[in-house]
Amino acid sequence: xxxxxxxxxxxxxxxxxxxxxxxxxxxxxxxxxxxxxxxxxxxxxxxxxxxxxxxxxxxxxxxxxxxxxxxxxxxxxxxxxxx
Amino acid sequence: xxxxxxxxxxxxxxxxxxxxxxxxxxxxxxxxxxxxxxxxxxxxxxxxxxxxxxxxxxxxxxxxxxxxxxxxxxxxxxxxxxxxxxxxxxxxxxxxxxxxxxxxxxxxxxxxxxxxxxxxxxxxxxxxxxxxxxxxxxxxxxxxxxxxxxxxxxxxxxxxxxxxxxxxxxxxxxxxxxxxxxxxxxxxxxxxxxxxxxxxxxxxxxxxxxxxxxxxxxxxxxxxxxxxxxxxxxxxxxxxxxxxxxxxxxxxxxxxxxxxxxxxxxxxxxxxxxxxxxxxxxxxxxxxxxxxxxxxxxxxxxxxxxxxxxxxxxxxxxxxxxxxxxxxxxxxxxxxxxxxxxxxxxxxxxxxxxxxxxxxxxxxxxxx
Ligand SMILES: [Zn+2]
Numbered sequence: 001x002x003x004x005x006x007x008x009x010x011x012x013x014x015x016x017x018x019x020x021x022x023x024x025x026x027x028x029x030x031x032x033x034x035x036x037x038x039x040x041x042x043x044x045x046x047x048x049x050x051x052x053x054x055x056x057x058x059x060x061x062x063x064x065x066x067x068x069x070x071x072x073x074x075x076x077x078x079x080x081x082x083x
Numbered sequence: 084x085x086x087x088x089x090x091x092x093x094x095x096x097x098x099x100x101x102x103x104x105x106x107x108x109x110x111x112x113x114x115x116x117x118x119x120x121x122x123x124x125x126x127x128x129x130x131x132x133x134x135x136x137x138x139x140x141x142x143x144x145x146x147x148x149x150x151x152x153x154x155x156x157x158x159x160x161x162x163x164x165x166x167x168x169x170x171x172x173x174x175x176x177x178x179x180x181x182x183x184x185x186x187x188x189x190x191x192x193x194x195x196x197x198x199x200x201x202x203x204x205x206x207x208x209x210x211x212x213x214x215x216x217x218x219x220x221x222x223x224x225x226x227x228x229x230x231x232x233x234x235x236x237x238x239x240x241x242x243x244x245x246x247x248x249x250x251x252x253x254x255x256x257x258x259x260x261x262x263x264x265x266x267x268x269x270x271x272x273x274x275x276x277x278x279x280x281x282x283x284x285x286x287x288x289x290x291x292x293x294x295x296x297x298x299x300x301x302x303x304x305x306x307x308x309x310x311x312x313x314x315x316x317x318x319x320x321x322x323x324x325x326x327x328x329x330x331x332x333x334x335x336x337x338x339x340x341x342x343x344x345x346x347x348x349x350x351x352x353x354x355x356x357x358x359x360x361x362x363x364x365x366x367x368x369x370x371x372x373x374x375x376x377x378x379x380x381x382x383x384x385x386x387x388x389x390x391x392x393x394x395x396x397x398x399x400x401x402x403x404x405x406x407x408x409x410x411x412x413x414x415x416x417x418x419x420x421x422x423x424x425x426x427x428x429x430x431x432x433x434x435x436x437x438x439x440x441x442x443x444x445x446x447x448x449x450x451x
Contacts, residue, residue, distance in 0.1 A: 014196070025127055025177050027384075027385035027386045028090050028405055029095065029144075029385075029441050030090075030092050050090065050405075051404050051405065052404060053404075
């Protein structure tokens with residue numbers, strides 16, 4: 001069984017739009033990270049590239065998926081308007 | 084002379100290189116224009132250094148401008164942007180920093196994403212270059228995402244993320260992007276911000292005032308009954324003396340008293356409380372150095388601590404994955420005060436020690 005250093009809600013992560021990654025500080029000085037893609041696939045363990053600690057991401061998979069699909073849809077709409 | 088060790092993923096050790104970790108205290112070859120080191124403050128992955136003339140240097144992670152330098156550097160560089168300003172005290176949070184000037188004003192820089200610099204979010208970018216605030220600050224502490232200051236009247240003013248109650252402004256004020264006064268009856272002398280909590284000490288009432296997350300008993304309250312508290316709670320721990328230092332790790336607290344007693348409470352999953360006993364919430368551990376050694380100074384990291392003894396030895400405990408204690412990294416947790424192997428010449432004395440998240444500094448001076 002994985003021992004989590006902590007359980008962190010998704011909204012407490014910082015999202016980097018460029019690399020589509022979610023980040024949260026790790027006590028080692030680096031950051032726990034998990035990609036949007038991993039979250040969409042139901043993964044809930046964020047890892048740190050510099051140490052062995054892991055945190056559990058608290059999020060609602062269905063809600064998370066729905067929000068992104070909505071954003072994608074919004075973007076598509078905007079593009080249509082532009083054209 | 085300055086030595087450093089521990090995590091170095093962003094060059095925060097000032098050793099002129101970046102690597103995962105430096106396992107032994109290592110000498111930094113640098114001269115601060117003939118001045119000595121007055122103080123060091125360490126954040127998540129960055130470091131500030133103040134010399135005896137009040138000049139500021141920095142190195143390490145700069146993704147949110149927390150070092151106040153143009154670029155990210157892995158050796159101490161003068162923060163020219165702040166030249167001409169004389170600082171008397173410095174502090175670092177996770178990715179933000181501040182300095183108190185000789186006329187008691189506060190300069191802040193770095194991440195303001197959570198309003199932790201006390202600057203209105205709608206008027207300032209997320210990452211901020213040094214800016215002077217009209218805030219009178221005597222003591223200051225920065226946590227993961229919030230900042231607390233104590234002014235000359237002994238009031239606590241606070242700003243930043245308050246989702247877990249760490250602002251102490253009540254359950255309907257869970258964030259702030261400017262400094263707000265925390266309602267406390269006692270006069271506060273010490274304040275320390277952790278990951279999601281705040282602890283403070285009132286010298287006239289000889290009591291603690293605590294608020295925020297108590298998931299690991301870091302507020303000295305029962306976990307089940309008080310998982311989080313949103314307003315300051317006074318706790319009398321029957322200490323009738325002055326406090327030398329009040330320090331907070333991510334979820335553990337150290338209280339060093341005038342008579343030399345060192346008390347610890349909170350999370351102990353990596354030996355942060357220097358004991359391998361099961362610690363219940365509300366329980367205080369009295370940390371003692373072996374063979375009756377006396378404590379000269381103490382510093383705390385995210386999940387580890389360092390202690391300087393009057394016989395010129397360094398003792399460490401807590402999380403050790405990055406050899407952040409300076410003790411062999413094969414031991415992942417150090418659950419009692421353990422000697423940090425370090426050879427020092429007989430005519431030198433260790434005078435200061437500091438911890439960041441998982442990195443450390445010591446200052447050594449030749450005896451005159
Ligand atoms: Zn880590």
